[in-house]
Amino acid sequence: MCADTPNQDAPDYRDTVFLPQTEFPMRAGLPLREPEWLARWDRIGIYDTLRARAGDRAPFILHDGPPYANGNLHIGHALNKVLKDFITRSQQMMGRDARYVPGWDCHGLPIEWKIEEKYRSEGKDKDAVDVVEFRQECRRFADHWINVQRGEFQRLGVTGKWDDPYLTMNFHAEAVIAAEFMKLLMNGSLYQGSKPVMWSPVEKTALAEAEVEYHDHTSHTIWVRFKVESGQGIFAKKKPVSVVIWTTTPWTIPQNRAVAYNPEIAYGLYEVGEVAENATASTGELLVLADALADSVKASAKIEGWTRVADVPAGDLEGVVLAHPLRGVEGAQGEWDYDVPMLPGDHVTDDAGTGFVHTAPSHGDDDYQLGLKFKLPMTYNVEPDGSYRADLPLFGGEAIVAPDGKDGPANVSVIKQLAWAGGLLAKGKIKHSYPHSWRSKAPLIYRNTAQWFAAIDKPLTDGMDQYGDTIRQRALASIDRLVKWTPQTGRNRIHSMVENRPDWVLSRQRAWGVPLTCFVRKGAKPTDEDFLLRDARVNDRIIAAFEAEGADAWYKDGFKAQVLDGVADPEAYEQVMDVLDVWFDSGSTHAFVLRDRADGTADGIADLYLEGTDQHRGWFQSSLLQASATKGRAPYKGVLTHGFTLDEKGMKMSKSLGNTILPAEVVEQYGADILRLWVAQVDYTADSRIGKEILKGTADSYRRLRNTLRFLLGALDGFDDAERLTPAEMPELEQWVLHRLAQLDHVVRKGYDAYDFQGVFQTLFQFCTVDLSAFYFDIRKDALYCDASGSTRRRAVRTVLDILYHRLVTWLAPILPFTMEDVWLSRFPSESDSVHLQDFAVTPADWLNEPLAAKWDHVRRARRVVTAALEVKRSDKTIGASLEAAPVVHVEDGDMLAALKSVNFADMCIVSDLSLTGDPVPNDAFRMAEAPGLGVVFELAEGQKCQRCWKILPDVGTHEHAGVCARCNEVLSHG
Missing domain, CATH: 3.40.50.620 (HUPs)
Structure with a gap:
């Protein structure tokens, strides 16, 4: 018969139970309290203290x-x-x-x-x-x-x-x-060279690759005829033929110096037939195109019919001379009356365009490399602000990119001039990925300009x-x-x-930076041996001046004369005024x-x-x-x-979308430790999402962890070394916890060394919530609260809790520095101490005990089945608490049965009594698929409810102290 109602005549034993005592608050209050710890760390100088104590640490x-x-x-x-x-x-x-x-x-x-x-x-x-x-x-x-x-x-x-x-x-x-x-x-x-570099007209400077980002941009696109002036084979005939190029940068046409082809591409000669009313193509004209791209050109040029007249062998393309499409244009003063050679180039493909590439060596890297190979002349038509030089015929002063970052008139002007000159076959617009400055967000251009370079393939003379x-x-x-x-x-x-x-x-045409501290001989060419002044004395003087005054010294009157004094004639050298790329x-x-x-x-x-x-x-x-x-x-x-940070939907954060999350806002609402915990919970090697709901989940994980630590603090109230036991003196359950700590010590150290913070936190979080809160703490609360203060079991529990405390608080301190400092000082208040002055505790290797762990794996698996069976009875209101039960547990596996019989399995399951049997599992027993051969038959506990520990036992009421069991009676009698 179960009697769990209190004995009205029994004394109130609440004051005899050792309930946890701690002033560590349940609510963290991080936004208000964290600044206090920051001030404290600054006051006691933790960082410098650690450096002073370093000794022979690596x-x-x-x-x-x-x-x-x-x-x-x-x-x-x-x-x-x-x-x-x-x-x-x-x-x-x-x-x-x-x-x-x-x-x-x-x-x-x-x-x-x-x-x-x-x-x-x-x-x-x-x-x-x-x-x-x-x-x-x-x-x-x-x-x-x-x-x-x-x-x-x-x-x-x-x-x-x-x-x-x-x-x-x-x-x-x-x-x-x-x-x-x-x-x-x-x-x-170091050398000075003239080559096309990525250039920002808005900022008037060259940019490094890392300063460039790509955005969609709508560009003009044109198909342009280059008329054949002379050639061999098919081009030796007198009938006019045009080679067609395609480009998305019409403004570069005035700088054209060649047309490139690929000898591996199949080309054909096409005679135009019928054309649409508004087409710029002419019936009867002959066009040379890559066969793979002919249909796309036909559609763009609004050609309704044509005939492929002949193959154009690669050998026929060799040596062909073309006329620049602006040759002879009125008002050009002969600017473009030069021949344009056709040159072979591996960079030419038949993926898009026409199979021919218009080549402007001053405005593209492939173009520049081809120009170097065939000694093409460079042009200097584009100014630092992205406008054509003022004296360029037809287009002088027109902007390619306007000061506000929008397209200038240059592209349209070039297109119009090509149309008037008869060079324009077709035009259109294309939306494509285009380089922009990551600072001004304005479009960029390739621009030929004199710059300073570090040659990365030149043998160095430094030894x-x-x-x-x-x-x-x-x-x-x-x-x-x-x-x-x-x-x-x-x-x-x-x-x-x-x-x-x-x-x-290396060079930038700006003012705020470290200058290129070198001098060039006036009148010398960059290829001359004495172009650069190389003298260690000059270098030392520059360094000394910068140490004393900073790089501003370079810009002060008389600096050149000061550093060249006695070494070289200042009048013979020019001082370079560009500044270094900030990436240098x-x-x-x-x-x-x-x-x-x-x-x-x-x-x-x-x-x-x-x-x-x-x-x-x-x-x-x-x-x-x-x-x-x-x-x-x-x-x-x-x-x-x-990786990068994204919003909760996986989108890039931007002010315009209103999805930005600012660190200051998170800290103000939740505290820095919550933001840090978010970092620890994400796989930072990939892009990481953050938002209100994600932070709420992070805060919930924090609360669960905080409750574990708060329990530890409360249960350790008043603990001192006199209570401490050695592992050999402890029950098996405590030895199992030490085994788990030895395992964790290895995992945590390995994880931190591998920078796997997600793995470290998840391992510790699972340990706290599953191994501790749901298992070890759950079981040992009875011993903590109700055993005699000097009992071996309670001393063992408190010893293990102290060991747990020192490891968990230090293991988590790198991730949650504010909270772990709070936990540390709650137990060890000091004006000069800090958890951040501690090292991870050394964990003895002999705590590892695999045979014991295997045995306790049996116990835990069996306990899960019993707990699940009791939950069913709690849900249908058969019982209110697990201590009202005295289940019969059928265990068909001999090793598991022996393991369960060797421990107090009733205590492990938090029931008042429990029977173990090796008999086959009855059909009506509670079972779980993951635990075959194990079943639980529910029975109610018999006896009276102990008014101190709440277990229901037959002996309650038969002892000196009213309404208690034998264990509690012994504690009340002898303390």
Whole structure:
């Protein structure tokens, strides 16, 4: 008979039960409390304390890729910096000296653009402002945003040397950047060349590949006749024939110098028959086209019928001379009265167009390479602002791209002139992917201009030949032999980029940056041996001046005379006023951070670079090329990449869509630890989604984890070393927990070393929710609350909880630094201590006990079946609590039965009594498909309910203390 109603005559035993006691709040209040911990960490100087204590720890250096100092942080910044912080903190707690020096990229066009916008709003002419004054404005702008971003990064809990970051605009940094550039000057890789580069007419400067992004753009497209002047074979006949080209850049036609064909393509001669009323084609004219593209040209030109007259052999195309389509145009003053050769080129395909490629060597890379091969003349028709030179006939001064980034009139003007000259066969428009500036968002053009380059295939004279004697050889050798790429796909991506990339365009025609600190002899040609002044004394003077005054010194009156004094005649040399590509600045950081700082590395090489996947063509590559040129190898041993951040629907975030998530907003609503936990829960190697619903789920995971930690704190109230037991003195269940901790220690350390933060957190979260909350804590609450304070079982539980506490709090500290600090100080209050001054506890190898684990696997599997059976009875209101049950458990497997009989299985199942039998499972028993040979027959517990522990036992009411069981009576009698 079950009697679970309380005995009205029994005393109230609530005060005799050891319930958890803690002041650790259930609600975290992170947005309000986190700033207090930040102030505390700053007050006790945790970062510097760890450095001072380093001793003989091996250093671990994650070198910070510098964000740009020109605005508030976006969620991608947060993902990046939090990942870096996970690494720095975890490596530190695993026994390394993990130094982290944050840095900023300070020079370059985005800041210069902002100052120019400010000047325009004030009605000031930028060109009328003294260049040093302008540079000082840029410096102040960068300094402001550095301070803003520093505060935002620190608010995320990112640890580092925030009071002494590196800045590319610091005087020493500018001196080193100049010194690194002058190594190129001295080792022979620097040269001045005239070639087409990606050019922004709006910003009036060359752009690096990493500064280019592609957007859909609608372009004019034209089919143009080039009339044959002379040739052989089919072209030797007197009847007029035209070779047709197709282009999406009509503005480049005035710069045409050749037409390219591919000898492997089948070409035909087509005679036009009937044409549509508004067609520009003429009946009877002869056109040469690639056969595979003839039908598409026919449709575009509105030709209703034609005849393929003959094959055009590749041999006949060789040596053909064409007339420029603008030859003889009225008002052209003979500008285009030159011959246009037909030349073979492997880059020509019959995928689109006509099978012939109009070639303007000044405005395309393939065109330029063909021009080099056949010594075609370069043209200089396009000015820095994207307009034609003023004296160009017909088109002088017309813009290709207007100052507002929209199409200028040049394309339409060229099309009209071609039509009047009889060169236009057809026209149209096409929507396609087109290069734009990532800063101004304006379209770009290829423009021939004199620029400074680093030759990446020229043998260097620096003696650092271990990995090759050219920049490309050293870079590729580093990629394959010296660097670990995570994920491995990063290796393939950067390898193909470096393998196929052209020479590095180093110069920019701007003002805010480190100048190209070199001098050229007046009147000399770039190919002359004495074109560049190469003198170590001059280089040393420049470096010394930059150390004292920064790069502004270059722009001050008399600087040239000062540094050339006694070395060369200042009047014989011109001072180069271009500034370096900012990617050279950031690519040089290894020299002034890793090499030169006391907290750098002995060899100037970082353990890890970590940035987004776009940096394979950005910082990873610029650092690789720059270091290959100046130190002979990559400046890093490992490269880790992360994806981009998207909204909950997987869309790219943009202000126009209203789907942006700002880190500051997340921190204000939830706290930084929730944002950090989101980072830990995503697979950062792919693109990561974030939004309100995702953050709600993250906050729920946090609450569940926090409850586990709160239980630990409460259950450990008053624990001291006098209670501690050795593993040998503990019951098997506690030994099993130690076994699990030994397993976890291996998984956590391996996971942190592999930068698998998702794996680390999910492993620990599952352990907390499944192994602890739903199993171990659930079982041992009875011992914690109701056993005597000095009982072996309760002491064992509390010892294990203390061990759990130290490991969980430190293992989770890199991910949740604020919360784990709160948990740590709740137990160990101190003015100078912190969880972040601790290492991961050493876990004894002999805690591993696989035979014990196998036995307890039987127990857990059987327990799941019993628990499920009781849940059915709870759902149908047969019982209210599991302690009202005394099930009979049928176990047909002998090993499992022996395992269950060797433990107090009733306690494991949290029932008042339980019977085990090896008899076959009855047909009416509760079963589960995943546990064959196991069944549960429900029975009610017999006896009275103990008024202290709530178990229902036959002996309740037969002891000295009213209404309690034997165990509780013993505790009440003897404490």
